[in-house]
Amino acid sequence: MQILLELNFRQRNSTRVIILILGLLAFVLFKNSTKGCLFLGATLALMLRNPKYVYAFGKTIARDLKAGYRFIRLNIFIMFMERKQRTLARIFQERVKKHPKKPCFIMGDRCLSFQWVENYTNKVGAYFKARGLQRGDCVALIMETRPEFVCLWLGLSKIGVVTALINSHLRRDTLQHSIKVAKANAIIVGTELSDALAEVYDDEEVRDLPIFQFSDEEQRENDQFRLLNGAIDLSNALRLQPIEDLTANIAECKPRDKLLYVYTSGTTGLPKAAVINNLRYLFMSSGVYYMLALRTDDVIYNSLPLYHTAGGIIGVGNALIHGCTIVMRKKFSASNFWKDCIKYECTAAQYIGELCRYLLSTTPRPEDTQHQLRLMYGNGLRPQIWSQFVSRFNIPQIGEVYGSTEGNSNLANITSQVGAIGFIPLFGRYFYPLQIIKYDEDTGEPIRNANGFCQRCAPGETGLMVGKVNSKRATTAFNGYADREASEKKLLHNVFSAGDVYFNSGDMLVSDILGYFYFKDRTGDTFRWRGENVATLEVEANITNVVGLQDCVAYGVDIPYVEGKAGMAAIVDPDRRVDMQHLSAGVRGSLPAFARPLFIRLVSDIPRTGTFKLKKRELVRDSFDIHRVKDPIYYLNKDGIYRLLTEQQYEDLLNGKAGL
Numbered sequence: 001m002q003i004l005l006e007l008n009f010r011q012r013n014s015t016r017v018i019i020l021i022l023g024l025l026a027f028v029l030f031k032n033s034t035k036g037c038l039f040l041g042a043t044l045a046l047m048l049r050n051p052k053y054v055y056a057f058g059k060t061i062a063r064d065l066k067a068g069y070r071f072i073r074l075n076i077f078i079m080f081m082e083r084k085q086r087t088l089a090r091i092f093q094e095r096v097k098k099h100p101k102k103p104c105f106i107m108g109d110r111c112l113s114f115q116w117v118e119n120y121t122n123k124v125g126a127y128f129k130a131r132g133l134q135r136g137d138c139v140a141l142i143m144e145t146r147p148e149f150v151c152l153w154l155g156l157s158k159i160g161v162v163t164a165l166i167n168s169h170l171r172r173d174t175l176q177h178s179i180k181v182a183k184a185n186a187i188i189v190g191t192e193l194s195d196a197l198a199e200v201y202d203d204e205e206v207r208d209l210p211i212f213q214f215s216d217e218e219q220r221e222n223d224q225f226r227l228l229n230g231a232i233d234l235s236n237a238l239r240l241q242p243i244e245d246l247t248a249n250i251a252e253c254k255p256r257d258k259l260l261y262v263y264t265s266g267t268t269g270l271p272k273a274a275v276i277n278n279l280r281y282l283f284m285s286s287g288v289y290y291m292l293a294l295r296t297d298d299v300i301y302n303s304l305p306l307y308h309t310a311g312g313i314i315g316v317g318n319a320l321i322h323g324c325t326i327v328m329r330k331k332f333s334a335s336n337f338w339k340d341c342i343k344y345e346c347t348a349a350q351y352i353g354e355l356c357r358y359l360l361s362t363t364p365r366p367e368d369t370q371h372q373l374r375l376m377y378g379n380g381l382r383p384q385i386w387s388q389f390v391s392r393f394n395i396p397q398i399g400e401v402y403g404s405t406e407g408n409s410n411l412a413n414i415t416s417q418v419g420a421i422g423f424i425p426l427f428g429r430y431f432y433p434l435q436i437i438k439y440d441e442d443t444g445e446p447i448r449n450a451n452g453f454c455q456r457c458a459p460g461e462t463g464l465m466v467g468k469v470n471s472k473r474a475t476t477a478f479n480g481y482a483d484r485e486a487s488e489k490k491l492l493h494n495v496f497s498a499g500d501v502y503f504n505s506g507d508m509l510v511s512d513i514l515g516y517f518y519f520k521d522r523t524g525d526t527f528r529w530r531g532e533n534v535a536t537l538e539v540e541a542n543i544t545n546v547v548g549l550q551d552c553v554a555y556g557v558d559i560p561y562v563e564g565k566a567g568m569a570a571i572v573d574p575d576r577r578v579d580m581q582h583l584s585a586g587v588r589g590s591l592p593a594f595a596r597p598l599f600i601r602l603v604s605d606i607p608r609t610g611t612f613k614l615k616k617r618e619l620v621r622d623s624f625d626i627h628r629v630k631d632p633i634y635y636l637n638k639d640g641i642y643r644l645l646t647e648q649q650y651e652d653l654l655n656g657k658a659g660l
């Protein structure tokens with residue numbers, strides 16, 4: 001309890017705290033009995049001046065005690081690790097000593113032990129040390145899923161080198177941009193992506209970097225195999241590299257040293273490199289481990305990409321830190337999901353919302369329930385399909401987790417409340433660094449009162465989620481992006497009192513009286529589609545560029561039975577001059593598949609707000625409703641061409657038959 005209270009203790013006025021302590025004392029004296037609960041509930045009600053909380057308290061006390069207990073264990077673990085100056089590489093070494101022979105990563109028919117990973121990463125570290133890389137340098141890693149993906153960055157971290165995990169779907173401009181913002185000193189590329197790298201080779205800043213090309217056995221045996229111009233054959237070099245003991249190098253690294261850059265499109269513009277230091281990695285990964293009560297002997301099925309937080313940090317981290325076994329797969333496959341889970345005897349699996357829907361849309365088969373999963377965890381399981389999913393596949397527990405890569409506050413539903421992304425214990429409401437504040441729907445900006453401060457939302461009111469930044473505590477520090485200016489944009493100052501700093505998540509949440517939180521939406525500048533964040537600014541810039549017109553706004557719209565938001569762009573074109581063939585080709589050439597708008601609407605004008613921002617709200621509400629909207633609406637057909645949305649397609653979209 002002490003640690004929970006330590007969270008922002010000073011921030012609240014002391015009377016509340018005194019009442020709470022009295023209530024807790026009474027609770028302890030009555031030894032957890034009903035009387036004690038009522039007493040504590042009444043105290044809480046007094047604190048919050050609202051009798052409804054007595055009821056809420058009775059309903060949630062068991063949940064909150066469980067969560068409180070797990071939360072305390074998590075915090076103790078993190079504190080302990082920081083005190084002992086443990087980096088990830090160091091913690092992993094200790095893991096290896098405990099069970100060297102245990103499988104760490106499994107993929108296809110490869111099964112790699114902890115000792116194997118330790119040996120391999122020592123080679124990687126030693127090799128790059130000999131090539132002159134030093135603590136604080138950065139390497140961009142462009143590779144598809146394979147165990148070496150993790151081994152490479154873990155090995156680099158042993159000599160203090162930061163790895164930028166580049167999204168393997170990026171091409172051209174965005175790829176170039178991602179390499180540049182990380183200020184990489186070298187590039188490691190998988191042979192499967194060497195063509196993508198070749199496309200950005202003409203850029204001066206990229207061309208000057210040494211390139212290390214990695215290929216697996218299969219690729220080397222292929223007749224087509226060739227090295228990129230000037231690239232070094234990394235797989236061969238590592239084969240010849242002797243294993244070196246890097247303990248001394250590891251000891252030089254500190255828990256707050258940068259470990260990885262993970263890209264997010266944040267809420268504005270191009271992908272940004274969010275800084276993940278060792279402590280943050282520990283916290284994110286252990287957060288899930290402790291809050292969902294994972295176990296060391298869990299075998300976790302991870303078919304998510306390794307360059308995102310979910311797969312690469314939360315998933316992989318449970319092996320590196322806590323000794324679980326991770327089963328990887330190059331690309332998620334709905335038809336092989338349960339087969340794999342059965343084959344590798346998985347006990348837990350990770351999901352994102354899309355994945356659950358793809359699984360649900362397969363034809364029922366006996367494998368559906370022959371697996372031994374006791375837990376699936378992840379983000380984005382929609383309330384509409386939650387119950388159906390759980391009963392068809394017989395999943396005993398769902399752990400829906402909320403948290404952003406760069407954000408500093410996290411929630412987890414550890415009680416399977418359908419639809420909820422998590423909860424904050426009632427007694428933690430004022431201490432947990434996460435708050436929901438009122439905001440202006442048009443601009444997405446927080447509303448400030450006469451004194452210039454923001455206001456908390458009551459249960460049931462949708463608001464903007466913000467997380468308090470406390471740079472002293474690892475768990476709530478905001479480490480920002482590689483680019484300083486981008487970091488500053490995400491921060492709000494003077495939120496509840498002069499001088500405080502909060503991180504603006506850009507997400508809209510609503511809480512209920514029991515303290516559960518539900519995800520509502522994202523503020524206007526990004527939306528999620530196919531598990532990726534799409535930045536509307538980027539889409540707008542590209543379309544404007546392609547059609548050469550004045551204005552364009554991009555936004556996300558809901559499609560029934562589909563999670564995330566489909567992209568839609570409204571182009572100002574009163575004379576209807578846009579050439580759809582040209583636009584189709586332009587969009588294909590400049591935007592990654594997930595960012596291409598599914599719908600295009602030609603409008604005569606777009607209303608603006610007082611600050612000349614384009615008003616999106618009405619456009620979002622109109623969506624692609626061809627019965628209501630008189631403007632022409634085009635639909636991105638399977639062949640990549642925009643054509644007028646037909647009545648049949650419209651019906652299919654509404655009925656979930658559009659094959660999205």
Ligand SMILES: *[C@@H]1O[C@H](CO)[C@@H](O)[C@H](O)[C@H]1NC(C)=O
Binds near residue numbers: 243
């Ligand atoms: C790891 O390296 C050690 C010493 O170089 C060697 O004895 C051992 O067999 C290696 N283990 C594996 C799994 O490669």
Ligand SMILES: *[C@@H]1O[C@H](CO)[C@@H](O)[C@H](O)[C@H]1NC(C)=O
Binds near residue numbers: 173541542591592
């Ligand atoms: C198009 O989008 C890409 C990112 O996908 C971005 O790098 C590029 O700058 C955009 N083009 C224009 C003209 O803004």
Ligand SMILES: *[C@H]1O[C@H](CO)[C@@H](O)[C@H](O)[C@H]1NC(C)=O
Binds near residue numbers: 292416
């Ligand atoms: C989230 O809450 C629901 C409802 O209580 C519960 O059934 C589910 O198991 C919870 N998820 C987890 C991971 O506990």
